[in-house]
Each structure stands twice: as structure tokens, then as C-alpha cells.
Amino acid sequence: AIDISKLRDQTGYVTLDIGYKNTGATKSAITFLDGEQGILKYRGYPIEQLAEKSSFIEVAYLLIYGELPSAEKLKSFQYELSRHTLVHEDMKKFFDGFPSKSHPMGQLSSLVSALSAFYPESLKPSQTTEELNQSIIKMLAKMATVVSWIYKKSLGHPVIYPQNKYDYVTNFLHMTFGQRTEEVEIDPVVIDAMNKLLILHADHEQNCSASTVRIVGSSDSNIYASVSAGISALWGPLHGGANQAVIEMLEKIKEDGGDTDKWIAKAKDKNDPFRLMGFGHRVYKNFDPRARIIKKACDDILEKLGINDEVLEIAKKLEEVALKDPYFVERKLYPNVDFYSGIIYRALGFPTDMFTVLFALGRLPGWIAQWKEMKENKEPIGRPRQIYVGATSKEYVEIANR
Ligand code: ACO
DSSP states (O other), rough: OOOOOHTTOOOOOOOOOTTSSOOOOOOOSEEETTTTTTTTETEEEHHHHHHOOOOHHHHHHHHHHSSSOOOOHHHHHHHHHHTOOOOGGGHHHHHSSOOTTTTTHHHHHHHHHHHHHHHHHHHHHOOHHHHHHHHHHHHHHHHHHHHHHHHHHHHTTTOOOOTTTHHHHHHHHHHHHHSSOOOOOOHHHHHHHHHHHHTTOOOOOOOOOHHHHHHHHTOOOOOHHHHHHHHHHHHHHTTHHHHHHHHHHHHHHTTOOHHHHHHHHHHHHSSSOOOOBBBSSSSSOOOOOOEEEEEEEHHHHHHHHHHOOOHHHHHHEEEEEEEEOOOHHTTTOOOHHHHHHHHHHHHHHHOOHHHHHHHHHHHHHHHHHHHHHHHHHTTTOOOOOOOOSSSSOOOOOGGGGO
């Protein structure tokens, strides 16, 4: 076998693989994914078991530190997190500068990057294990507060401060849906669905944003700058923006009169570029294991909340028809995780442009785990090569002569 690490500094051969479709950039022990068989495992544990039995913060610990925590370790992890949920008061001033309708993903990447100004100890390139750990705890703890504040500010409501008596997810929901004047009780079904959604999005190996976090971190950039870059990568509609596209499509179908048969026919028509958003997946070719889990949570939450929303009715109808239609069955086009996550976020009352921000909140432990692994592996700075195809020899021409 070839020892890739020995080839690291050798030059002379360049592999051209635009989009890195077949090029491994690292060895990783975090997430295993088999698209043919629909398998997804974090640190060896099947996603189905984690979604069923774990909390989001337990899964975050697993991804970041490599093993499920003991009860005692989980307690101290939660305690540490709860001590760092406050963000510097001056961070609120940023909101005065953002136009009220600015996209929450732009706000999130700016705010996360700005955290480095308030917590400069994270700037030290070679941190001790304890310092690194503190940076990780702060990043995780403050993210939930920043995300909920972005939501509150978009409504023009006052922000809600974190309360240490709550666990991570309940605290997030409390800061998001709570009010200053009264204690709001969050339905356990909502807490459960949110935990599941965040767990299912927590990592997906070397995708665009995870690779971005690793490559930015490989120049010894601090955790906030690295995560902020991951947020920017996730923002794109080809990556994290798909759940927003699902709801936008459903709204379009509703405005058009709600005739799902017509839109399914459009999706099947090879002369029409329209595709059913939230159906099919590049990697999962039999089923998306995350979609199976989230479909159940989606059904539970719609029933529990007694939601009466035409857009969600259209979603159910589309799902029903497409799952039986030979076109979709033959091509193995099943609803993916984005189909259901968008529906749940809408049922919970989140505006569409917050969906990708919630994806980022869920993906954060994965980004942190990837960043930490890259540091622990002492990986060299990421620096792809190229095949130069430009001009080779030109003489400078004075501007008057061009
Ligand atoms: N609606 C209608 N037909 C579809 C759909 C769809 N959503 N998805 C695929 N098909 C058809 C294609 O037209 C093609 O048909 P053909 O064999 O007759 O030519 C066949 O199914 C295979 O499709 P491909 O495009 O080759 O599949 P690919 O793996 O390249 O695409 C993708 C996967 C991009 C996810 C695609 O299914 C799609 O566009 N889905 C809708 C968008 C979406 O939901 N994206 C989010 C995915 S989750 C994520 O990546 C974060």
C-alpha cells in the first residue's frame, strides 16, 4: 500500500479532480456514510439509535470527543456549556447595523466571526488541550444564543437571555420562542423534534462546509473564523439551502391552486426543467436514513400541534402520490431529509429564511469535530494544486498602445 503521507511533499504529479469527487482529503474517524445501502453512523453508532435514544448535546460530545459520555461526563459537559451561553453585551450592537430584512445567514457568519474579537484567547495558534477545549465549549454554547437572537431581532422583539436551568435545546427554544414578560412552556414534542433534527444534521463527513472548516482551520485560523467560513459554505442553495427551496416550491404550488398532480406531471416531463424539491439525493440512492427518522417526528409534530396549513397539506399529498408513482419508484427518488426538515421548521413557526441557520446550529458539532481532528492529525495547510491553462508568455503593453 502507498503511504500517502510520504507523498505529501513530493511534486511532479498533479491529480485533476474538479470538485474533489474522487479525492480523499483526509483520513477521518468521525462519520461513516454508505450511500448505496443508506447507512449513516457517527463514531460507529447508527444514526437511528442516536436519534432514538440520545440528546443533541450527547451526540455533540460523541462527535467532538469520540465516545459517548458517561452520565457524569455529560453532566459536567452540560454544566460547562451553561456557564458560557451568555454572549458579550456589545455583540447586540451589531444588530443595529444590519438592515432589518438582511438574510440571517449573512448575520450568522458575521456574528460568529466577530466572536473572535470578544474572546481573543482563541486566536493563539497552538493552544493547550485545555485552551482548545475552552474554545470549543464557548463556540458551542454561544451559537445557540446568537441564533436565537438573530430570530428575535428579525421580528423586532427584544432578545431573551439564556437560563442555566435548561438543557441546551430547551434553552435554545426558550430564547427563541420565549417572552421577556412570562415563562413560556415548551411542548416536549417540540423539544424532541428539535433534538432529532439537530442530531440528524450534526455531521455528514467531508461535505462542502466541513471541508471548508478544515481548510480554513489548517492555516491555524481560530475556531470562530473557521466556523464562520463553514456557515458561508452552507448558505448556498446547493448545500444547506435545499430545505428553504422545498417550502418555496410548496408555496408556489399553493398559489397555483394546489393541483399536486399537475406539478408531479411537470417533474416527470423531460422537457420541463422543474424538479420536485426535497426528492432524490446525490449520495443516498436507495433511501436517506435521516429522512425515515424525521418523517416520524414530522407526523408526530403535525398531529400534536394540530396544524392546519394548506402548504403542509400539499406536502403530504405530494409525498403520498410520488411514493406510489412508477417514475419516482423506478428512479429511487424518495423524500430526503430536507423535505421533512423544512416542513417541521414551518410547523414550529420558523420563517423560511431561518431554516439554513437551524441547519448550521445542528451542523456545528460536526464542524468542531472536523476542525479538532484536523488539528490533532497535525494536517498540513490545505493547498490544492491546479493545471494552468492560461497564456504562457506575453510582453507588457503600455496602456496607450492597447
Ligand atoms: N424530481 C423529478 N425527477 C428527478 C428528481 C426530482 N427531484 N431528482 C432526480 N430526478 C430524475 C432525473 O431527471 C433523472 O431522470 P432520468 O434518468 O430519466 O434522466 C433521474 O431522476 C436521476 O437523477 P440525477 O439528476 O441523475 O440524480 P443526481 O444524483 O444527479 O441528483 C439531486 C440528485 C441533485 C438531489 C436530485 O435528485 C435533485 O435535483 N433533487 C431535488 C433537489 C433537492 O432536493 N436537493 C437536496 C438534496 S439533499 C442535499 O444534497 C443537501
